[in-house]
Amino acid sequence: MHGAAAYTLTDRFTWLIDGLCRAIGSDAYKRRVDAVLVLAIWNRVRRLSERFLAEGRGDDTKRAPTPIGPLCGPIPRKCGRGRRARRPRL
Numbered sequence: 001m002h003g004a005a006a007y008t009l010t011d012r013f014t015w016l017i018d019g020l021c022r023a024i025g026s027d028a029y030k031r032r033v034d035a036v037l038v039l040a041i042w043n044r045v046r047r048l049s050e051r052f053l054a055e056g057r058g059d060d061t062k063r064a065p066t067p068i069g070p071l072c073g074p075i076p077r078k079c080g081r082g083r084r085a086r087r088p089r090l
């Protein structure tokens with residue numbers, strides 16, 4: 001088995017996530033993707049991996065899920081939501 005049994009599932013999963021982030025970074029460099037987008041992807045992957053590892057460990061800490069939708073609330077009425085466009089006067 002060449003030492004594969006020495007690594008735990010957590011170690012192998014962490015190794016996989018590190019490799020995935022490296023692959024994302026190298027591909028983004030080749031395609032000239034904006035660095036901010038790459039950092040956002042890395043952070044998302046890392047957060048998901050931390051959640052997965054916490055589930056595997058059986059942590060009792062329940063945290064609120066991260067919001068997936070837009071960060072702002074509904075658009076206020078004074079911003080034009082729900083209003084009809086006025087016709088131009090002739």
